[in-house]
Amino acid sequence: MQKSNHYLFIEAAVQRILSNDPEATSFQEEFYRMKAGLAGEKKLKNTLSDFSFKSDYSIFYNFECVNDRGFTHQIDALLITPYFILIFEVKQLSGKLFYKPLFHEFTRVTENQTHDNFPNPFDQVYRHKLFIKQFLQKLNITMPVLQLVVIANYRAELDISLEGFPIIHLSGLPRHLEKLYAENNHMKVNIDYICSQLKRLIHPLPARKTLARCRLKSGVLCQKCEYMSRMHYQRGFWKCEKCRSKSRVALLETLHHYRVLISPRISNKELREFTGIKSTFAASKILTRLNLEKYGATKGSYYLIPEDIYYKGDD
Ligand SMILES: [Zn+2]
Structure with a gap:
């Protein structure tokens, strides 16, 4: 699994930062979070590798690029089929997940009743979706661009408030893909062209932090x-x-x-x-x-x- 530059940075930082550095603990915490995230992405990769696709397909993991306005996109996985494109956001969260759609608020409640708000994954994927749509428009290609938030931790509980939103447990992915194939069977595009153009967009992003030499x-x-x-x-x-x-x-x-x-x-x-x-x-x-x-x-x-x-x- 390709680790991002930011992941490599945090991993190395945890091993090298002076133990009395005021930020040592926060680097350690970030590393745990990133490690869990990577574990989730690996689980997604395993599930997709085991799925028998009904068409040609291509998957980009950790797709990183910069858009025309200079803002970055980091997509956990991008599935390209001749019928649709699916954008994945993988979450390895535990506890019970709640959603207030009116406020775009995404909350996790842990076993000991701690409430944490998280960046809303639907808004995150939606932003990527608009970007991919614009990209297709430039290529003069019309096809469905879909989004899916995958929960890779089977212990996580999804509250009923999430019903109707594109979020599922990883175990349900094979059936979900079959459903998407059944619902989107009209158009058929050449994925080689799309993939070659996507490859040209890839731009590995630098780490989002820095550490002065004297702190190592x-x-x-x-x-x-x-x-x-x-x-x-x-x-x-x-x-x-x-x-x-x-x-x-x-x-x-x-x-x-x-x-x-x-x-x-x-x-x-x-x-x-x-x-x-x-x-x-x-x-x-x-x-x-x-x-x-x-x-x-x-x-x-x-x-x-x-x-x-x-x-x-x-x-
Ligand atoms: Zn030793």
Whole structure:
């Protein structure tokens, strides 16, 4: 599952932010929320992968772009079929969900009776819907653009006030799709053209936060110690000074942190400052061994950290 730049930023921030930073807890909370959201999107992906579609189809997950007016759209999933386009908003909320349509107010009541208002998902998808409609209009294509809020947490309870609105539990998605196919069988468009045009719109959005370098821990940090202790290079391995565990990839994760939190460019000096490696020669050997692309010569030279420097798998 493609993680957004914002997700990668928050994930790395939680691992690197100084524990006494006033915002450390709020980053942690945001990370939990985002992790739950990603889990919901994965569940949607599984359900859609298992569905036998009645036509050609294409799905874009985490579709990010900027519209003509410079505002951003972040669509959880976008399903393109020859008969209709369906915009998904995935929610991994728990508790009981209520809706006051007149006020566009969306409320969650938890088990211990806490009331929280949430950004109204219907208004969120509606905004995306107008955008997709305009996009189709420009291509001279007329076809139904539909919206659906999917609740990925089966424990969540939907209040009757939500009846009649495009919101369902994930388990009901296969039947809902069959219904949409049955109701929208008039038009048939070539989805290849639409998809190629949509691909051209994709514009991965930058993280919505920043963190100054001085708020981050330095060093190659130990994953097993939850990034609380440093590791040192010893005979081909990085070894934790606390739990003594060894890692071959800890430095790659450190470079990933640097890329996501600070910059994709790193100089020899910046590498030494961030990792704690003392010798210029050792740092330069590491950079060469990693095969990072080098730009510029002598003083102002820097290396480019690739996006996939540290691949943790699909977690
Ligand atoms: Zn450790």
